[in-house]
Amino acid sequence: MTAEILDGKALAATIKAELKERVAALAEQGIVPGLGTVLVGDDPGSHSYVRGKHRDCAQVGIASIEVELPASTSAAELESRIRELNDDPACTGFIVQLPLPGALDDAWALELVDPGKDADGLHPVNLGRLVLGEPAPLPCTPRGIVELLRRNGIELAGAEVCVVGRGTTVGRPLGLLLTRKSENATVTLCHTGTVDLAAHTRRADIVVAAAGRPGLLTAEMVKPGAVCVDVGITRTDAGLQGDVDASVHEVASWVAPVPGGVGPMTRAMLLTNVVERAEALASTRA
Numbered sequence: 709m710t711a712e713i714l715d716g717k718a719l720a721a722t723i724k725a726e727l728k729e730r731v732a733a734l735a736e737q738g739i740v741p742g743l744g745t746v747l748v749g750d751d752p753g754s755h756s757y758v759r760g761k762h763r764d765c766a767q768v769g770i771a772s773i774e775v776e777l778p779a780s781t782s783a784a785e786l787e788s789r790i791r792e793l794n795d796d797p798a799c800t801g802f803i804v805q806l807p808l809p810g811a812l813d814d815a816w817a818l819e820l821v822d823p824g825k826d827a828d829g830l831h832p833v834n835l836g837r838l839v840l841g842e843p844a845p846l847p848c849t850p851r852g853i854v855e856l857l858r859r860n861g862i863e864l865a866g867a868e869v870c871v872v873g874r875g876t877t878v879g880r881p882l883g884l885l886l887t888r889k890s891e892n893a894t895v896t897l898c899h900t901g902t903v904d905l906a907a908h909t910r911r912a913d914i915v916v917a918a919a920g921r922p923g924l925l926t927a928e929m930v931k932p933g934a935v936c937v938d939v940g941i942t943r944t945d946a947g948l949q950g951d952v953d954a955s956v957h958e959v960a961s962w963v964a965p966v967p968g969g970v971g972p973m974t975r976a977m978l979l980t981n982v983v984e985r986a987e988a989l990a991s992t993r994a
């Protein structure tokens with residue numbers, strides 16, 4: 709058996725086409741969504757992600773507001789640049805690219821973002837709303853994973869999902885999304901302190917590998933016919949490496965691969981959050 713591919717790249721293209729129409733409808737009301745990005749330092753990976761986000765924006769008709777700062781930027785300077793975007797009416801949503809370099813603290817910077825403009829859904833107020841089940845922008849990667857499964861007809865209600873990784877951008881919020889009434893999955897959240905990881909992954913109908921450990925999930929750890937979602941991205945000399953080992957394709961029914969799976973969906977969900985923020989703005993004006 710060879711797993712079918714959960715094609716995030718193709719689905720992201722479909723979602724972008726849908727968003728393009730919603731952006732055109734907003735334009736008729738005189739609203740142009742604008743995505744701001746704050747990029748500090750010169751990490752090549754971060755630069756390439758941010759470039760990709762602005763390329764996506766151009767395709768969909770979202771304006772781009774790019775703020776680039778040197779690695780030597782002080783906390784006070786970063787704070788004032790974030791506050792400028794909070795106050796800029798042309799910026800309907802923005803992100804601070806993570807991780808921040810040096811002594812700049814990620815959590816501190818996220819708290820400075822206006823929760824109403826939080827395109828990443830990572831502001832503590834919005835994560836709190838997610839816990840409470842109140843409307844809020846959702847974290848992009850978890851939302852992208854749910855959308856990728858949904859639109860490929862993979863049943864979540866009643867499914868046993870094993871999430872490997874408890875990070876604040878993927879694993880932990882994904883557990884919250886999947887256990888909402890609207891998803892109704894049962895989630896086991898595993899992490900580096902889990903004693904017998906394979907015992908948990910083997911029971912799962914869906915395994916999400918988001919630990920950032922190349923090749924962590926092997927065929928022996930997967931129930932035949934399970935769905936495996938790769939969220940790991942590690943850059944090696946051999947190229948991008950996911951958390952899902954190639955052997956998994958022989959036992960799984962579906963695999964979301966790296967590249968071409970969750971990454972493009974993350975970007976599509978960022979655009980979705982920006983368009984939704986702008987639509988919310990439009991409805992308060994109407």
Ligand SMILES: Nc1nc(=O)c2c([nH]1)NC[C@@H]1CN(c3ccc(C(=O)N[C@@H](CCC(=O)O)C(=O)O)cc3)C=[N+]21
Nearest residue numbers: 803804805806807828848966967968969971972974975
């Ligand atoms: N504030 C903030 N928000 C983020 O959403 C955020 C962040 N910081 N910091 C870093 C991570 C990582 N991330 C990715 C997005 C798209 C791909 C992506 O499109 N990947 C392509 C491959 C790209 C390549 O070749 O490098 C793929 O998987 O097909 C990957 C990773 C967003 N992040």
